[in-house]
Amino acid sequence: MPVYSYDPPERFIAGTVGQPGERTFYLQATVGTRITSVALEKGQVSQLAERLEELLDEVTRRTGLNSAAQQDPAEVDDGPLDLPLTEDFRVGAIALAWDHDGERVIIEAQEESEEPLEPLTDDVPEDGPAVLRVRITAEAARAFSRRAIQVVMQGRPPCPLCGQPLDPSGHVCPRQNGHRVGHG
Numbered sequence: 001m002p003v004y005s006y007d008p009p010e011r012f013i014a015g016t017v018g019q020p021g022e023r024t025f026y027l028q029a030t031v032g033t034r035i036t037s038v039a040l041e042k043g044q045v046s047q048l049a050e051r052l053e054e055l056l057d058e059v060t061r062r063t064g065l066n067s068a069a070q071q072d073p074a075e076v077d078d079g080p081l082d083l084p085l086t087e088d089f090r091v092g093a094i095a096l097a098w099d100h101d102g103e104r105v106i107i108e109a110q111e112e113s114e115e116p117l118e119p120l121t122d123d124v125p126e127d128g129p130a131v132l133r134v135r136i137t138a139e140a141a142r143a144f145s146r147r148a149i150q151v152v153m154q155g156r157p158p159c160p161l162c163g164q165p166l167d168p169s170g171h172v173c174p175r176q177n178g179h180r181v182g183h184g
Helices: 042-063 138-153
Strands: 003-006 011-017 024-031 034-040 087-099 104-111 131-136
Touching: 003 024, 011 042, 011 138, 024 042, 024 131, 034 104, 042 087, 042 104, 042 138, 087 131, 104 138, 131 138
Parallel strands: 003 131, 034 087
Antiparallel strands: 011 024, 024 034, 087 104, 104 131
């Protein structure tokens, strides 16, 4: 299967298509007219953003690298996903690493597979799962993380009792013994 490599991408974002409660989440990397879009779960986007922040905080703590420090929120890319939007594959596993020599974050998203690859290896078998591999600066990783958090939070508001997402009509809340809790 293919390795979609972007070193670096012109654009690397998380985005969605659809209405809250029915959204499909994507990671998208772009260089010129080349676009790779991979579908994933909301929880994977949220975890990726959190793990990126943790990785960058650790890099800053260990190395004092200024580029991993806080970034101007005005630089966050809030534009829509690039078109045409074609799902190249659905993500199963995501790996992160810090390339100390190149001072870059490496993000690797692997296609769902019965036999996942060893993460972050250059030895990808032709008959293995597809891989999206992106190398970005610490600043770009911070911007990606901030956007990803915003995208996740634009969904349905949480139930004040159980934390599960509320539909416009409410939901059956386990904390209310199966009774419906209204929205708002």
